[in-house]
Amino acid sequence: MSALLEVEGLCVDAGGRRARRRVVQDAALTVSAGECVGVVGESGSGKSMTMRAIIGLLPRGARVAAGDLRFASGGDDPAPYDAVRVRGRGIAMVFQEPMTALNPTRRVGDLVADAVIVNGSRVRRSAARRRAVTMLEEVGVPDPEGRARAFPHELSGGLRQRVMIAIALAGNPRLVICDEPTTALDVTVQDQILGLLDGLRRERGLGLLFVTHDLGVVAQISQRLVVMQGGQVVESGDTADVLEHPRHPYTAALRRAAAELEGAPPVEVR
Amino acid sequence: MSTALTEVTTQSTGRGRHGTPKVVVGGVIVGVFVVVALFPGLVSSHDPLRQDLLHRLADPTSAHPLGTDALGRDVWSRLVHGTRVDLRVGVLCALLPMVIGTVLGGLSGFYGGILDVVVGRVIELVQSFPVLVFFLAVLGALGLAHPFLFLGPGELPIVLVFAAVGWIVYARLIRGEVMRVRDLEYVQAAGAGGLSPLRVLIRHVLPNAIGQTVVYVVLDVGLAILALATLSYLGLGVPAPVPEWGAMIAESSAYFQAQWWLVVAPGVAITVLGVGLALIGDGIDDLVKRS
Amino acid sequence: MSSSRGRFAFVGSRLLQCVPLLLAVTLLVFLISKVTPGNPARTILGPKATADQVAALSHQLGYDRGPVVQYLRFLARLGHGDLGASARTGQPVTGVIRDNLAPTVWLVAATALVTIAVAVPLAWAAATHRDGWLDHLLRTSSVVALFLPTFWLGLILIRFVALPTGWFPVAGFGHGVAGHLRSVVLPAVTLALGLAPVVARSLRTSMIDVLESEYVVAARSVGVRGARLFRWYVVRNALSPAISLLAVQIGFLLFGVVVLEVTFDIPGLGSELVTAAVGKDLLVTQGITLVFAVTVVVVNLLADVLQIALDPRVRTS
Numbered sequence: 049m050s051a052l053l054e055v056e057g058l059c060v061d062a063g064g065r066r067a068r069r070r071v072v073q074d075a076a077l078t079v080s081a082g083e084c085v086g087v088v089g090e091s092g093s094g095k096s097m098t099m100r101a102i103i104g105l106l107p108r109g110a111r112v113a114a115g116d117l118r119f120a121s122g123g124d125d126p127a128p129y130d131a132v133r134v135r136g137r138g139i140a141m142v143f144q145e146p147m148t149a150l151n152p153t154r155r156v157g158d159l160v161a162d163a164v165i166v167n168g169s170r171v172r173r174s175a176a177r178r179r180a181v182t183m184l185e186e187v188g189v190p191d192p193e194g195r196a197r198a199f200p201h202e203l204s205g206g207l208r209q210r211v212m213i214a215i216a217l218a219g220n221p222r223l224v225i226c227d228e229p230t231t232a233l234d235v236t237v238q239d240q241i242l243g244l245l246d247g248l249r250r251e252r253g254l255g256l257l258f259v260t261h262d263l264g265v266v267a268q269i270s271q272r273l274v275v276m277q278g279g280q281v282v283e284s285g286d287t288a289d290v291l292e293h294p295r296h297p298y299t300a301a302l303r304r305a306a307a308e309l310e311g312a313p314p315v316e317v318r
Numbered sequence: 319m320s321t322a323l324t325e326v327t328t329q330s331t332g333r334g335r336h337g338t339p340k341v342v343v344g345g346v347i348v349g350v351f352v353v354v355a356l357f358p359g360l361v362s363s364h365d366p367l368r369q370d371l372l373h374r375l376a377d378p379t380s381a382h383p384l385g386t387d388a389l390g391r392d393v394w395s396r397l398v399h400g401t402r403v404d405l406r407v408g409v410l411c412a413l414l415p416m417v418i419g420t421v422l423g424g425l426s427g428f429y430g431g432i433l434d435v436v437v438g439r440v441i442e443l444v445q446s447f448p449v450l451v452f453f454l455a456v457l458g459a460l461g462l463a464h465p466f467l468f469l470g471p472g473e474l475p476i477v478l479v480f481a482a483v484g485w486i487v488y489a490r491l492i493r494g495e496v497m498r499v500r501d502l503e504y505v506q507a508a509g510a511g512g513l514s515p516l517r518v519l520i521r522h523v524l525p526n527a528i529g530q531t532v533v534y535v536v537l538d539v540g541l542a543i544l545a546l547a548t549l550s551y552l553g554l555g556v557p558a559p560v561p562e563w564g565a566m567i568a569e570s571s572a573y574f575q576a577q578w579w580l581v582v583a584p585g586v587a588i589t590v591l592g593v594g595l596a597l598i599g600d601g602i603d604d605l606v607k608r609s
Numbered sequence: 610m611s612s613s614r615g616r617f618a619f620v621g622s623r624l625l626q627c628v629p630l631l632l633a634v635t636l637l638v639f640l641i642s643k644v645t646p647g648n649p650a651r652t653i654l655g656p657k658a659t660a661d662q663v664a665a666l667s668h669q670l671g672y673d674r675g676p677v678v679q680y681l682r683f684l685a686r687l688g689h690g691d692l693g694a695s696a697r698t699g700q701p702v703t704g705v706i707r708d709n710l711a712p713t714v715w716l717v718a719a720t721a722l723v724t725i726a727v728a729v730p731l732a733w734a735a736a737t738h739r740d741g742w743l744d745h746l747l748r749t750s751s752v753v754a755l756f757l758p759t760f761w762l763g764l765i766l767i768r769f770v771a772l773p774t775g776w777f778p779v780a781g782f783g784h785g786v787a788g789h790l791r792s793v794v795l796p797a798v799t800l801a802l803g804l805a806p807v808v809a810r811s812l813r814t815s816m817i818d819v820l821e822s823e824y825v826v827a828a829r830s831v832g833v834r835g836a837r838l839f840r841w842y843v844v845r846n847a848l849s850p851a852i853s854l855l856a857v858q859i860g861f862l863l864f865g866v867v868v869l870e871v872t873f874d875i876p877g878l879g880s881e882l883v884t885a886a887v888g889k890d891l892l893v894t895q896g897i898t899l900v901f902a903v904t905v906v907v908v909n910l911l912a913d914v915l916q917i918a919l920d921p922r923v924r925t926s
Contacts, residue, residue, distance in 0.1 A: 105826055108739065136832025149827040152922055153845040162841070163831040199921045215831055540756055551760050552871055553887045567761060574768045581768075585761035592756025600752070 052223050052255040053079040053102065053139075054118040054126045060097050060279075064109030071097050071110070073279045077257075079223060084249055084256035086270030086287060088263060088302065094279035095259045099225045102257075103139050104131020119223070136167040136219035144228040146208035150200035157196025160184065160214050167219025183214040188244055206237035213244065223255040230265060242269050263306040267291055275299050340604065344597025351591050355401040364392035366399040366561045375577050384583055387570055389559075393580060396561035397587060403562045404543045404591070407473050411480040411542030412535045418481055419488025420531070424523070426489065427496030434493075441486050473556065476546055480538075487534055495527045529606030533599045540595035547588050563588050624910070631906060635899065639683050692899070693892035695885070702896035705881060712782045712877035715789055716866050719797035720804070724862075725855070727805040732812035736820060747813065751806035759865050763799040763872040771795055780874035796869040803865065804858060815850040819843050849920045856912035859905050 060072035072094040079085045087095045100106045102117060118126035121138045129138070143149035151159060160180035165171050171179075177196070184192035187210040200208055209229060216224050226245065230238040246269055249256050260266050266273060266287065273290045275283040275298065283296040294300040354361055364382075370390035378385045384393035426437045469477065547564030549555035556562045558569075563584035570580035686692070692702035735744040771777040776791070783792040819825065820843065828842050867879030874880070878897050885893035 103830055105830055108821070132834075135830055141827070141830040143823060143827050143830075145823065148823040151824040151828065151842050151846070153920060154841060158841075159828075162828070162833055162837065166832045166834070166837065201922050212827070215827075219832060544756060544758060547758055548760060548868055551758075552868065552883050554883070564758070564760075567758075567764070571764055574764060575772065578768060581761070581764055585758055585765075588761070589753070589757050593753055596752045596756060 050120065051078055051080050051126050052120050053077075053257070054116070055098070055102065056116040056118075058098060058101060058115035058117065059113040060094070060101050060106065060110060061113045062097065062107075062110040070113070071279050072101065075115070075276070075279075075281050077274045077281065077284065079255040079257055081222065081255050082249060082253040083272065084246070084258055084270045086266035086273045087257060087259045087276060088261060088266050088273065089276035090261055090302075092278075093276040095276050096227055097279075098276070099141070099227055099257065099259055102131075103135060103141050103225060105135075105141075121222070136163060136221065138221055139223045139225065140216035140219060140221040141225045141227065142209075142212050142216045142229045145232050146205060146212050147200065147232075149212060150208060152200055154199070155196065156198050156200060156203065156211050157181065157184070159200075159211065160196075160218055163215045163218035180214070180218070183218055184211065187211075187214045187217070187248075188240070189214070204237075205233050206240060209233060209237075209241050210244065213241075213248075217248070221254075223257065225257045225259070227259045228261070229258075231260065231262070238265070245269065263291065263302060275302070338601065338605065340597045340601030342601075344594045344599075344601060347590060347594030348598060351401055351405065351594070354398055355405045358395075358398045358402065362392070362395040362398040364395040366391060366395040367559055368392075375573060375580075377577075378579065384579055385577060387566070387580055388573065393566075393583065396566060397563070397583060400561040400563045400566065400584065400587070403473075403556060403560060404546060404588075405539075406469070407476060407546050408539040408543040410469070410477050411484070411545075412538035414477060414481040415484030415538065416488050416531060416535050419485030419490075420492045422485060423489030423492030424496050427493035430497075437489065437493075441489070473546075476542075476549065476555065480542055480545070484538060488531060491527055491530055491534070492523065495523045499523050499526075529602065533603045533606065536595050536599035536602065540592040540599075544588065544592060547584075631903065635684060635687065636680065639680055639895075692896040695890055695893045697885075697888055697890050697893075702892050705893055706878065706896060706900055709876060709878045709881045712789075712793075712875050713866060713870070713879060715782075716793050716796060716870065716875065716877060716879075717862065719790075719793045720800045720862060720866065723797050723801040724804045724808060724858075727801055728809040728812055731805065731809040732816055735809065735813045736816035739817070744813075747806060747809055751810045754803050754806040757803060759800060759803050760868050760872045762802060763796060763869050766795055766799055767873070782875055782877075792873070792875060796866075796873045796875065799872075800862070800865040800869055804862065808855065808858060811854045812847075812851055815854065816843070816847050818850075819847045822846070845919070849916050852912050852915050852919075856909050859908045863901050863904065 055075060055077050058072055058075040059070060061068050062071045063069050075094065075098050077085060077087070077098075087098070089095045097106070097110065100110070101112050101115075106112070117128065119129040119134060119138060120126040121129060121134055131139075150156070154162075157177060157180045160183055161173060161176035164176040164179050164183075165173065168176070181192045181196050184196060189195050189207060189210050195203065195207070200211070203211065212229070224245075229245075230241050233241060242265065245256065245258075248254055256269075258266065258270055270287045273283075273285065273287040274281055275290065275296065277298045283290055283294065283299050290299060291303060294303055368391060370386065372390065373386055374388055374390045376382060376386045376390075382392050382394065384397065387393050387396070422437055426434045546555055547562070547567075550562045550564035551568045553568070556565060558565065566584045567581050570577065574581045692706075694701050695705060698705075731743070731747060735741070735747045738744060767779050771779050777795045778788075778792050781792060783789050824846075825838070825842050828838060833842065863879075866877070867882055869875070870877045870879035871883050878900065882894060882897040884890075885897065
């Protein structure tokens with residue numbers, strides 16, 4: 049499997065000029081084509097900031113203080129990249145809360161079409177719209193033509209999340225970052241979305257970076273795992289390995305907490 | 319008269335870290351005006367009403383720091399005495415709506431039901447009515463321009479109109495707080511234990527609401543002074559010969575070309591006092607938001 | 610999709626809500642005239658009328674009947690477009706309104722245009738360069754602008770701009786389109802100077818909300834940027850709150866127009882209102898106030914309708 053993304057020594061500062069604090073310290077991870085890397089940690093562990101740094105969309109007042117970010121755009125080896133150019137066609141992102149991540153004043157089909165247009169060369173809107181319907185079908189939206197005319201608030205949570213995935217895939221990216229995409233969904237829908245993402249990964253050879261705080265989810269979907277705490281990567285490795293033989297006390301604590309919540313032994317790893 | 323204007327200004331300026339300096343600076347500015355209003359004799363020596371037709375429109379001298387106006391009256395003294403009128407009306411115009419609004423909002427929030435609906439509808443009505451134009455109309459019609467209690471001539475209609483309109487913001491604020499507090503468990507328990515609604519209001523609602531209320535009150539004083547000055551300029555406020563900043567501007571506007579200070583000085587007074595009040599309000603807002 | 614029907618129903622209900630509102634407004638206006646002590650008929654006819662004339666008018670206007678009847682008669686007369694006559698000139702109030710309408714309309718339109726033209730770019734620049742010098746300037750100037758008396762500013766502009774340069778008339782409405790334009794420029798600018806900073810500040814906040822919203826970040830994350838982002842993701846969503854912000858200002862705009870018509874000696878509804886109010890000409894005051902009140906209600910209604918057209922999420926409550 050060829051390497052897609054290499055992150056080394058990433059340090060991110062937040063808080064602007066006056067309240068500067070380091071929120072990510074020396075983070076490192078790699079993602080290869082066709083593999084899903086899970087990123088777990090509780091809120092404030094720095095996982096979202098790391099993802100934002102990778103895609104170049106850090107919030108106001110935050111900046112990359114140090115580190116190497118390399119991405120393999122176009123089948124070469126990973127190299128430093130311009131986030132603005134790479135967004136959409138190289139790296140894309142799926143967000144947690146589809147109600148707030150979809151433009152409420154725009155029809156769903158147009159949202160996908162927008163992503164198609166900005167990532168293709170000279171695509172006409174009519175062609176983009178047709179492509180959008182195709183994409184909606186691919187992500188499992190029933191009645192894609194009808195649904196394409198709907199506004200985000202008219203769709204269920206699961207459908208909205210599928211739309212977001214369609215938007216992310218519209219530019220044919222090689223790496224998709226998923227920032228807690230199933231947290232806001234209920235369990236049955238969650239399973240469907242996870243299945244969808246896993247399928248897409250296998251069919252298209254996508255690299256997936258899957259951020260979550262739910263160990264059960266990460267066990268289901270990822271092959272490798274990175275554990276973050278307090279802005280640092282405290283453990284990483286194969287998912288099965290890390291979960292069954294945690295080396296870092298934090299990972300062990302996470303596992304215990306998950307087991308307590310579930311009231312059952314940890315979920316089987318595929 | 320806190321309407322959308324007040325709500326706009328209370329969006330914090332800066333990041334809320336400058337609360338104390340703002341209050342201090344604003345307090346000093348306003349303090350100067352208050353002292354001048356309370357002790358006019360300290361800074362001015364002439365009778366603001368005394369006319370001296372032989373020395374009209376005189377240039378500023380040491381005896382008359384701002385010269386004299388069209389009727390030979392000392393402008394500086396009129397400016398100083400005008401402070402009393404404006405501050406008196408301003409404070410009243412801010413306090414009265416606050417009291418009314420707090421009571422109505424408290425009752426409405428606590429008892430809900432039909433009272434709540436009625437109050438809500440009244441709010442809607444007053445909000446859509448062009449309030450300020452309403453001022454003019456009512457003031458034109460009301461024959462209440464005579465002195466009343468401690469109010470000077472022409473001041474009562476203004477106070478009444480402000481009271482009729484300005485209570486809304488306070489009512490909304492208090493109502494929100496009351497409803498929020500009413501549903502807290504320990505308050506319900508206290509109520510079951512015999513605590514009267516008034517005690518609830520004082521103990522639980524006021525501490526939270528008082529910061530925001532003070533901000534609105536301070537801003538209202540400024541807006542009331544502005545309204546009074548404008549209305550007096552138009553001829554609908556205090557009657558001549560009472561010294562009032564807006565009226566002074568109106569009286570001297572014909573002479574603006576040569577004796578420009580006659581118009582500029584009262585305007586500066588209005589603006590500076592207003593900005594001082596705004597600073598205090600903004601500063602308190604910052605402090606409240608921080609805690 | 611059911612949303613279209615839902616939207617029409619919403620507009621319909623808003624229109625219906627206007628009716629009791631307008632009724633209440635007329636009631637308020639009616640009550641104004643009732644509050645004055647003394648005989649209203651005498652006030653209308655003036656001090657020179659004889660007792661017989663006063664009694665006749667009283668009967669005709671229904672002042673000798675109960676208040677409810679009087680209000681109903683008032684409404685009926687309103688319906689016929691009869692707003693009474695001026696106590697000073699005897700001219701029908703509707704005529705007074707018609708004669709003075711044009712300059713006010715020009716002034717309101719000019720002020721609205723200038724305010725929007727200034728406030729929108731200002732707000733955008735401040736929102737996209739947060740904590741920059743423009744942002745700070747906007748924040749401080751909006752406070753000062755609030756407390757700067759409009760009429761005073763107008764006088765200053767007359768003294769230091771109109772008089773020395775001679776470009777703008779210091780009084781009157783002028784002749785022809787060019788004359789009208791020149792005479793409303795200075796008052797419109799005066800009023801805009803007071804309104805624009807406040808409006809810009811509110812706009813800035815709603816623009817920031819949109820710029821920092823997750824859907825903008827999400828759109829950018831797939832490569833949407835530039836003009837496309839601005840038009841479909843930012844403006845579309847910032848427009849709705851902006852409209853309600855602007856609609857709220859209408860009351861202050863009208864008041865400012867009234868004040869400035871007096872300051873700049875423009876013969877419009879505003880200066881007529883003040884003259885009538887000072888002269889205790891009740892019916893004219895009442896009539897013009899009614900016009901302004903209706904304007905505000907209509908503007909708010911239009912703003913609501915516009916918002917519905919723009920935002921697909923709004924439905925019947």
